[in-house]
Amino acid sequence: MAVAPAVPPRGLPEPPPEARAHAARLTARIAAEIDAAGGAIPFERYMELALYAPGLGYYVAGARKLGPAGDFVTAPELGGLFAQCLAVQCAEVLERSGGDTVVELGAGSGALAAGLLAALEAVGAAPRRYAIVEVSPELRERQRATLAARAGALAGRVEWWERLPAPGSVRGVIVANEVLDALPVHRFRIRGGRVRMLGVARAGEGFGWVELDPEPALERAVRAVEEDLGRALPEGYTSELCLRLAPWVATVTGLLGRGAALFVDYGHPRAEYYHETRRDGTLMCHYRHRAHGEPLVLAGLQDITAHVDFTAVAEAGAAAGMELLGYTSQAWFLMGCGLERHAQALAAAPERERWRLAQEVRTLALPTEMGERFKAIALGRGVEGPLAGFALRDERHRL
Numbered sequence: 001m002a003v004a005p006a007v008p009p010r011g012l013p014e015p016p017p018e019a020r021a022h023a024a025r026l027t028a029r030i031a032a033e034i035d036a037a038g039g040a041i042p043f044e045r046y047m048e049l050a051l052y053a054p055g056l057g058y059y060v061a062g063a064r065k066l067g068p069a070g071d072f073v074t075a076p077e078l079g080g081l082f083a084q085c086l087a088v089q090c091a092e093v094l095e096r097s098g099g100d101t102v103v104e105l106g107a108g109s110g111a112l113a114a115g116l117l118a119a120l121e122a123v124g125a126a127p128r129r130y131a132i133v134e135v136s137p138e139l140r141e142r143q144r145a146t147l148a149a150r151a152g153a154l155a156g157r158v159e160w161w162e163r164l165p166a167p168g169s170v171r172g173v174i175v176a177n178e179v180l181d182a183l184p185v186h187r188f189r190i191r192g193g194r195v196r197m198l199g200v201a202r203a204g205e206g207f208g209w210v211e212l213d214p215e216p217a218l219e220r221a222v223r224a225v226e227e228d229l230g231r232a233l234p235e236g237y238t239s240e241l242c243l244r245l246a247p248w249v250a251t252v253t254g255l256l257g258r259g260a261a262l263f264v265d266y267g268h269p270r271a272e273y274y275h276e277t278r279r280d281g282t283l284m285c286h287y288r289h290r291a292h293g294e295p296l297v298l299a300g301l302q303d304i305t306a307h308v309d310f311t312a313v314a315e316a317g318a319a320a321g322m323e324l325l326g327y328t329s330q331a332w333f334l335m336g337c338g339l340e341r342h343a344q345a346l347a348a349a350p351e352r353e354r355w356r357l358a359q360e361v362r363t364l365a366l367p368t369e370m371g372e373r374f375k376a377i378a379l380g381r382g383v384e385g386p387l388a389g390f391a392l393r394d395e396r397h398r399l
């Protein structure tokens, strides 16, 4: 049966010719893999290639992604407040763990690293080293440039880890903002009571969706979700599941001999993630500040993300011997870390800056902006709670 090609949603800006040429190269690379696989690949593999294919994927090839001139803006890109708040949490964990290291996973433009180092220095808690783990060579270069321009002498404390050090060898804090949502996910559908795995096939000049027999691990994981929910997912229900999340959380938290890992991302507790009304999953793509739900177009030119199942993060942490130290919305987390105080301290700034600052606070904290959609979760080893970010409201019971 012919596969229907995915259609670009209306209203997306037309990519310029060089971007089109880039997309055509990545499309050919993915098409070759589809042919070699006999006609289809799992969506998870498509997402991995679209984001990370060497030299071609969205995160590893050239174009500017983050910030006003890119495709989307993250909390650290809005201004300095997110980093200042996070620094409060990092300083507390560094102190309680007797740690000397901050590890940042997926550091984007380097804005958070520069802000965190400055804010930690300001309270006399600058770490001995600030290690970045980044899969994208292009973003590593951008991080170096940002830190050279903005971190002064503290830039000398930053190192990039190509390989992770031995498990248990780090004492301190791990931070990751919007990284879990960038891990490739499986997409599945319930059809005739069975779990089907969504795959990607060639269609016309591009790609289209097909249903495949599921990988056994995916089928088991979907059934485990149903068991945990206490109900079967309804017919036609389509969603995502990240099989890579648990091993990744285990690997990164395994670095900690003592300390805490803090993940901030958009997502939900499992019962909400797989709510009956969310019948088409959580995939989201960003191209030039337009959000839409079709990942099979603009290969290599757009970001592709899925929301995070925070119950899965907590479970992965528990399986890796980590204690769940807190879970709350970004708004409550930032307020627990003194968002209002930090914003007020800047209120003496010129009027234009004050206006920008008010805007930044709104975007970070309003429920309709990042405040409720984004959540923070902390997993600790050998560190006593409660932590500042979860002191005002802790919703661990919802996971």
Ligand SMILES: C[S@@+](CC[C@H](N)C(=O)[O-])C[C@H]1O[C@@H](n2cnc3c(N)ncnc32)[C@H](O)[C@@H]1O
Pocket: 059, 066, 074, 075, 076, 077, 105, 106, 107, 108, 109, 112, 133, 134, 135, 136, 139, 176, 177, 178, 179, 182, 183
């Ligand atoms: C959405 S961006 C967020 C960047 C930054 N944390 C921020 O908030 O602006 C995702 C980042 O994670 C990186 N990344 C994706 N998968 C990764 C992995 N497995 N390990 C480390 N970094 C990863 C990407 O290259 C990119 O820097």
